[in-house]
Amino acid sequence: MQWKQVTAVAATVMLAVAACGTPSSNNKGGANAGNAGTAQEKATDPTAKGPAPEIEGAQKGGVATVLSDVTPDTMDPTNIYFIDGNQIGKLMYRALTQYRLDGDSHKPVLVPDLAEDLGTKSADGLTWTFKLKQGIKYMDGTPVKAADYAYAIKRSFAHDLYDAGPTYQDEYFKDGKTYKGPYGANGDNYAGVDTPDDHTLVIHLAKKFDDLPYYAAFPMFTPIPKAKDTKKSYDLKPMTTGPYQVDSYTPGSELKLKRNPHWDPNTDPVRYQYPDAWDFKFGQDTLKVQRQVLASNGPDANALNYSDLDSSLVPEVKDQSQIVTGPQPCTNVWGLDTRKIPMEIRQLIAKAYPFDTYRKVAGLTPQTAIPASTILPPAVPGYEKYELPGLVGTGKGAEDPAVASEVKAKLKELGKENFELSWYYSNDDKIATQVNQLRTQVYTAAGFKVRAVGVPKAKIRTLRNDPAAPVNIAQGPSGWCSDWPSGASWFPVLFKSDAVALSNSIGMLQDKTLDAEIDRVNGLTADQQLKEWSKVDKLIMEKYLPLIPLYYSYSGYPVGKNLGHVINDPTQGLPEFTSIFLKQP
């Protein structure tokens, strides 16, 4: 899943430019996995029923405000792929499945949402049947029909209109590569979905996709009635099934939600409907709104900001309970183009990387950026910690003159003196330019020749995503977050040969042996995969080194004093909006 777009001043800036490639991916099936670290544990509960248990001390009423410095590009359920859009969408759109956050650690458990269960797989694994809940209504009182689910799935193939949404259906669903959505000629006839009666949805696959129930939690699986589909402007007045409906939406600046009177808590095992309304204000100034939220004066006490607290504001935190923390399923990396940089040089680059100073200059705090040594972050099931020498996310690198001269001598020995390293950086972003200066200084001291290309922030994502870009470092995504808790939404997407053309590749690996190994693991059962992914992780780092892991991101965002039950959703690394209430409405 894509990292949320990032801000100008905040500590998160470096990732911002990074984000995660284009959403197109070529995933090959995957695992049914448990929570981070605990490989054997089942993380699904197909029998979960509504209503969700009342939260202690919760009050009804009031308006909860979200002051966001970033701006989700769309609220269309089919087109949402950024994590913040996804999370906000949960207030409005119910999908087939959903995550419930259990216990004090908020362990994500997959539960049925609009489906009665988590789907039934046919013996060959190519047909999935979802029983649908009865009596579900849209916010205007009209009943939800099975055909609406089918229509939503058909709609997700119209990539010319919805270019940002997830694309696993192209790969796995029947006729996914040829079907072009419901709008063209013959658009109604799609063999991939079937509704034999009004409470059954059947999905036909082209190949096995055991992670389908996880994928079914994406908002693109929310029902959309064909008669109400206004295509590109659907997100201005969408048909919602969740506890809230759109009151008004001004793309890019504000989204106001009001209660949905036809949402029935008895059918929903996850969501609540405490505040009367929600007010999302986008594109705000990070530091300004974070200060406002921390100060919690007047209406700001009902507000939160979901970007990690800027390091310059750390001394202004008087009450630690105002900072909500929790894991995010994301790793941030510095990609090294394996096509252009030989392995020995890649090792030297890693050795020279000035982790400690980089962290300070980029404004990363110890709480929100945990030094990384692996590709998979701890929040992903199957993560196993290992540390390769020099790749632990900390250290002085070539800032230490001894290391610098050692690297220089090695380069000379290899006959690659003044080897040219080149990368893009945003020259209109102060933090990015300072990080660039640091890297330039350090790598020049270590005997490399550095060619840093300054480009405007608005263009950097496009430039980095071009696999043929004339640079050899930091191409493609500069960070990745799980689409669902499994290594299957990581390795096949990022390191297989065909990822290069889809501009998802980190390190531009094109190695048949590695492709075969990733395919092998992807074909295993869920439990077997858990152990294997971390081996693939280590293999890639030891044998190929296509990236330098920088840090695992960890949530630490400020919330207003009057908001209750603000918890971090580890599947997104964002606040779980649907259970928030106002202590004094």
Added chain:
Amino acid sequence: MSIGSPDSTVGIEEHPASAEPVRGSAVPHGKSPTRVAVDRLRKDRVAVICAFVVLFFILIAIFAPVLTKIEGGDIGTFHPDLVDEYGFPTFASNAQHWFGVEPKTGRDNFARWVYGARPSLIIAFVATLSGTVVGVVMGLLAGFLGGWVDRIISWFVDFVLSLPYLLFAIAMVPIVESMRGGSFNLSPEEQASTRFFVLIFVLSFFGWAGLARIIRGEVLSLREREFVLAAKAIGVPTRQVLFKELLPNLVAPIVISASLSLPAYVTAEAGLSFLGVGLIEPVPSWGQTIATATNWFKADPLYLWLPVLGITALVLALALLGDAVRDAFDPKTRR
């Protein structure tokens, strides 16, 4: 009764309000307006103090390398060991870093402050100089030659004055970068220097038009005066009439306009850099520092106060000096 001996002092006493100041016999008869103005300036205490402040900043800018050498810092070196893991400086000031270090990077504040005076002053002076030269020449030509020359120049002046200056400043950067070979082929230093020259160009390009209009008006009234007509009548070449007869009479408006545009350009440079469309890293500038330092104000107030004080003192001094110059040159003001 005698009619009294002739008294040589009578005449002078009868004309106490003479515009001619009392002067010793050594002073030749008649002072140039410039000379009168300089004399007045010298007596103006505010003007003298302001001139010293401006001189102080000019010296700082000129001797920035020497000053940083004395201190022992430089503008580019990162000192990560001097900031804690949240990026806050671990000390306020010490013998190696007189003004402390920058948050996050640990670069030396003193070095960045003294070097930060350079772009402000260079841009302000160069832009003023070129804007003034172009403005004066254009104004002279338009006013004196008249006819189609006047019409073309006046149209051009109107055109320039109607252009949106901020938009122009932003839009120029990519154009100039592509002329220099495209941003892909430029190093960060080259990109920063492009910004620098674009800023000078934009400020002078928008500065000349107003002055040209003033000069044109002055010339229009001067060219009908007897001394100009006489010069023309005896066949003095146009160039000589322009620069020998007219120009000396235009010193006052020129000096006034220049002295008022200097502080305006210092502010414009800082403002544009603050907004992110002016100078960029790695060139140190006060405007950029202020933009960053506002985030750190609570924890590290010195970091913000230094560039703010620098800009305030410089602009205030330049503005008061400009005022004094205008007063000195304007025969209608008396203080």
